Amino acid sequence: MHIIDRRLNPGGKSLENRQRFLRRAKSLVQGAVKKTSQERDIRDVLEGGEVTIPLDGMHEPRFRREGGTRDMVLPGNKKFVEGDYLPRSGQGSAKDSGPGEGDSEDAFRFVLSRDEFVDLFLDDLELPDLAKRKIAETESEGIQRAGYTTSGSPANISVSRTVQLALARRIALRRPRKSEMDELEAEIDACTDEDRRAELLARLAKLKAKAKRIPFIDPLDIRYRRFETVPKPVAQAVMFCLMDVSGSMSEHMKDLAKRFYMLLYVFLKRRYKHVEIVFIRHTDRAEEVDEQTFFYGPASGGTLVSSALQAMHEIVRERFNPADWNIYAAQASDGDNSYSDGELAGMLLTEKILPVCQFFAYLEVGESGGSAFDLSDSSLWTLYDRLRNTGAPLSMRKVSERSEIFPVFHDLFQRRETQEKAAP
């Protein structure tokens, strides 16, 4: 009999099969991923997780018989005698549990890893105008010390580490020190007694032999400095979330906006090594806040969009040099703005904001139930529409239902064939 321990065998033997399966089920899984991500908190989206896909799409057909008269032998008869009739449905019916063993795999859940999930989630999305800045997506490699190694080029020998090791080895193996031998030699020179002298000479010979056997520096001791190349991300992005929090923005609208921001965040996170988010909320004046306050803080007042734009502009000037940062902005609003503010907002956008932005998305959120198409154009919409027509990298959509968020997002960031401007 043999006993074999297979536990150390590389696991994941089925990884390849799993990948084949995913490849094959890609469209199904993608659909499921999108559906799942609508249902859950978007922050969790990054965690990957469980999706349900219909097995039907991956069905492996076999010839199966069904229908006709059926005979079955069952255990557990308590009261029936020959000739009894059982009702077909309802209690006491054994019909559903016949021995036919119908496969009930109509859908199944399985767990996607974080990467698989996000990959599928963002599969056909792309940031518009990535090429605008050269540094986008470029990575430079840096070199970093990474300990010592036993092989390498002579230029990299680490003398101190080598000597350290040699010393340790010499001590461990008791290599005679030079001073020891010097002393001995001095003693021999000074010695007059013949016997004593012979003994000392023998000792010296022994020490010398030992010193020869145990070299001062052995190839074994040599250590080289090891260097590792590390990618140094230069691609970094900052995302500005601008939100109107004036009284007209309902919780539902904020929720829509939040979902949009989260998607944008996940997306940017995927693309860049380093993503910053700046939350700016505004009424008739704007302030930079943290996430909690941004989404949940109560605030009310009039509406001046230009205040938020002004704030963004200042923050960019202070902290995010457009030469180093890819700047994205997403603005969510119900579209109300003071009439008098339009001119200023338009000016800020065209002159200050848009020139430094990779992409500016404007999301007009509406009350649930209201069809986006029924609304007459709001003042902001009209303003942005005009800007867009002059060719600004600006995208705008109206959203009123939660379920529309993903499609709209998808729409905005769809991979584009040509260098068409982001706006449709």
Place this chain on the structure above:
Amino acid sequence: MTERLFEGADWDFHTLQRVHDACEELATKDLGLDVYPNQIEVITAEQMLDAYSSVGMPLFYKHWSFGKHFAFHEASYRKGLMGLAYEIVINSSPCISYLMEENTATMQTLVIAHAAFGHNHFFKNNYLFKQWTDADGILDYLDFAKNYVASCEERHGRIEVERTLDAAHALMSHGIDRYPGKKKLDLRAEEKRAGRRRQHEEEVFNDLWRTVPKGAAKSRSALSIERRRKLLGLPQENLLYFLEKSAPRLAPWQRELLRIVRHIAQYFYPQSQTKVMNEGTATYVHYRIMSKLHQQGRISDGNFLEFLQSHTNVVFQPEFDDPRFSGFNPYALGFAVMQDIERIVSKPEDEDREWFPDIAGKGDVMGVLRDVWANYRDESFIGQFLSPRLMRHFRMFHLHDDPEERAGIRVDAIHDERGFRRVRRELARQHDVGFIDANIEVVDVDLSGDRRLILHHHVIKGSQLNETDAKRVLQHLADLWTYDVSLIEVDANDKVVREYVVSPRPLPAAA
């Protein structure tokens, strides 16, 4: 008192060795079992899931459906819907049993007794396995299959190979020779032959031959229908075999893939016919060995109780109105019948003498059981050995469900004098693969016309094929045949019930 094999729940490899030796002694001396050499492999839960997904085989070719099964099993395992099997055992020589590392020492003992001796003996001695499987060659053959599929993928592309395998899998349950006409499967020779065939094809390949005119075709009408059918070996119920030999436009490697799938299907054919017996045997053997070990004081009372707990779970048979019910549990049924045989052989009652004159009171329990294990399959086993006492014990009854019958489902027979034989016959029939699987065969090929392949499905008791599935399978079949395929469902009076006609999908622009 003999020394304990282990204490508590922990085990190491020495424990396994001791356990194996103790079990082996009991199995060979007390029970007189005859087994292949054993190989015990300890694996992790994940590896167990792996093995599950590739039909329990240690090495298998790559295919997406195994990934699907893995994902499916994994998800239900994670959610706690499904426990993992304690063991997987492979019908090969040496007989490989997988043990999960999570098992306790008691469970490992149980598994060794169950798989390494119970299943092992059954594999080696049952006539179906002897007839159909080649325990020595299977692992090498699977290795060959895996490499062959991989090399096909390299040469012809993953998609192409996948398409052929998908089709072959769909027909897998109809890729079996049900009657042993030819010689036993010799997988090792098979593998060599495949190699030679390939080599020969490569050596004699000369592209020039392609351009040689073929000469006038023989007049087809000259061949009588009978002769034609005979030449093609019709009727043929092994669809994969038929395609492999006769499909006009398959590439040689595609035929080889069909052959691989067919061999594997054939290898598993005995298992599907002997579920009740195989599990019953293993359960009976582990029960005997564990009880004996306990009697000898080699496992403690506590460990024995732990064993009894798992054992009772395994042989639990829910009743038909229990939500957990899903048909007869092969472990429960097989074990019960074997214990019953033991009783009949050693302490028969009058009823048993009347029903089982051959074995009642014969005294040699193991002799009788070994004979049963060697010479029966589920259907004949139940038909022969299910006793009235057991039918009463399980309170079996026979239902007849005729959709035409308004009143409902009729109770046709119950566990009484009048019903015993009918219940038993019916239960045996339900374990007859020849009866469970749809009876489909190739009956003709219209060679003089459009080369349409004609299949018949013999409808039994009005049970027709599931339409969606049938269409999909036929699509695969047509793709392999590359001409139209029609399937005709005929009832017992040769009346046509339904007819499917499927055309092959156009091949994507072939390279």
